[in-house]
Amino acid sequence: MIKKHQPLRKFHDYKSSISRSPNKEPLWINSSSSEMSGPLFSEKIINKNDNDLTLNFSKIGEKPLGQEIFVHGFVKDENGNNLKNVLIEIWQANAGGKYRHQNDPSNIKLDENFGGCGRFITSSDGYYIFKTIEPGAYPYPNRGTEWRPRHIHFSLFGSMFLQRLITQMYFEGDPLIKSCPMVNSIPDINARKLLIGRLDLSKTENEKILGYRFDIVLRGKEQTFFENKREGL
Amino acid sequence: MNEPKKLIDTPSQTAGPFLHIGCTPRITGINIFKSELGLIPFQDISDNEAINIKGKIYDGNNEPIIDAMIETWQCDVNGNYSSNQGFARIVTDLKTGEYQLKTIRPGNKINTDGSLSASYITFWIVARGMNRPLITRMYFLENDLKNDLVLNNIKIEDRLNTLIPYTEDKKNFIFNIYLQGKKETIFFEF
Numbered sequence: 222m223i224k225k226h227q228p229l230r231k232f233h234d235y236k237s238s239i240s241r242s243p244n245k246e247p248l249w250i251n252s253s254s255s256e257m258s259g260p261l262f263s264e265k266i267i268n269k270n271d272n273d274l275t276l277n278f279s280k281i282g283e284k285p286l287g288q289e290i291f292v293h294g295f296v297k298d299e300n301g302n303n304l305k306n307v308l309i310e311i312w313q314a315n316a317g318g319k320y321r322h323q324n325d326p327s328n329i330k331l332d333e334n335f336g337g338c339g340r341f342i343t344s345s346d347g348y349y350i351f352k353t354i355e356p357g358a359y360p361y362p363n364r365g366t367e368w369r370p371r372h373i374h375f376s377l378f379g380s381m382f383l384q385r386l387i388t389q390m391y392f393e394g395d396p397l398i399k400s401c402p403m404v405n406s407i408p409d410i411n412a413r414k415l416l417i418g419r420l421d422l423s424k425t426e427n428e429k430i431l432g433y434r435f436d437i438v439l440r441g442k443e444q445t446f447f448e449n450k451r452e453g454l
Numbered sequence: 455m456n457e458p459k460k461l462i463d464t465p466s467q468t469a470g471p472f473l474h475i476g477c478t479p480r481i482t483g484i485n486i487f488k489s490e491l492g493l494i495p496f497q498d499i500s501d502n503e504a505i506n507i508k509g510k511i512y513d514g515n516n517e518p519i520i521d522a523m524i525e526t527w528q529c530d531v532n533g534n535y536s537s538n539q540g541f542a543r544i545v546t547d548l549k550t551g552e553y554q555l556k557t558i559r560p561g562n563k564i565n566t567d568g569s570l571s572a573s574y575i576t577f578w579i580v581a582r583g584m585n586r587p588l589i590t591r592m593y594f595l596e597n598d599l600k601n602d603l604v605l606n607n608i609k610i611e612d613r614l615n616t617l618i619p620y621t622e623d624k625k626n627f628i629f630n631i632y633l634q635g636k637k638e639t640i641f642f643e644f
């Protein structure tokens with residue numbers, strides 16, 4: 222089976238992918254115990270406010286700038302079963318599009334009340350929730366200067382290393398999504414939509430925090446072919 | 455009867471150049487979590503059993519990648535995988551691109567078919583410019599590697615040496631990873 226829902230490694234419109242992807246075909250092999258096992262993280266590593274980015278870095282009584290949002294959803298396997306004990310780590314820019322990182326070249330100000338990272342472990346029904354602020358779009362060098370759509374980076378550990386995933390959530394309606402080469406590196410146009418957090422008016426608090434719903438599916442054990450052939454067979 | 459419809463797994467996207475904020479926040483000066491993940495793969499590694507692995511990841515222009523994260527995953531000395539040890543998270547140095555890992559040499563165990571399992575460490579790599587993670591393995595013995603790939607009916611011999619580190623003392627290893635070029639590392643898909 223050939224699947225087109227995962228991005229191409231080498232995608233011409235995304236310039237840094239050209240020198241940062243292999244030229245030769247990958248080697249397809251059967252998963253063994255090293256792929257079908259993985260680290261498990263306990264609730265003990267999580268603080269109470271780790272999933273609240275409006276609180277986990279700010280000074281007491283102060284808040285970061287920006288529109289407050291909830292981002293929530295379920296983590297599932299490919300059969301639709303909800304996955305518990307999945308560690309989710311997120312990171313993002315502040316409301317002005319600036320990352321708290323020494324290599325971010327932008328002149329935009331840091332927000333002294335915003336770190337930009339959070340952690341959560343899914344509950345027994347596979348549910349997760351973060352409270353944060355809407356990140357700003359930001360420019361980056363690609364084919365000249367281009368703009369990243371607003372996004373939140375997500376990292377997930379399933380129950381085996383095969384399920385390890387790093388991805389990004391975009392925001393419904395963002396006009397920058399369409400021209401983003403990272404999004405467009407996914408050949409299947411419908412699969413691109415799986416990365417869009419949907420406005421969720423049912424998830425509001427005191428009518429001042431907007432909700433976004435973003436469900437995530439982790440792969441199973443079966444091989445998913447990205448190319449027509451298996452090298453070496 | 456219809457096969458139950460499978461959900462499509464969420465597409466991968468690059469971790470970007472600022473992955474440290476979420477994955478190793480202390481490097482960026484953010485000190486809010488209880489601990490960093492995967493600081494050491496095993497508790498109480500004795501000097502006797504410790505091995506040191508270091509190297510760089512080279513891009514297609516032969517430049518070391520300074521914004522990569524590597525997660526390593528391995529079994530213990532008896533060849534067993536366990537969910538509470540064997541995981542390490544390291545990043546390449548923001549200036550030099552070098553990574554360093556102190557761990558133990560993974561062991562072998564007897565498979566159900568009587569063969570001996572291979573000793574290797576899995577390297578799972580993400581960085582800016584990588585739309586999907588790159589997965590490779592560092593084997594300690596060429597024989598292990600050959601047996602392992604024979605099991606998978608693999609018939610490529612000319613690049614197998616890209617999966618073997620350089621060592622003089624079997625304690626300190628250099629394992630460089632090349633994304634392109636003559637020395638292009640073998641990367642796996644599962």
Ligand SMILES: [Fe+2]
Nearest residue numbers: 369372374470
């Ligand atoms: Fe980003």
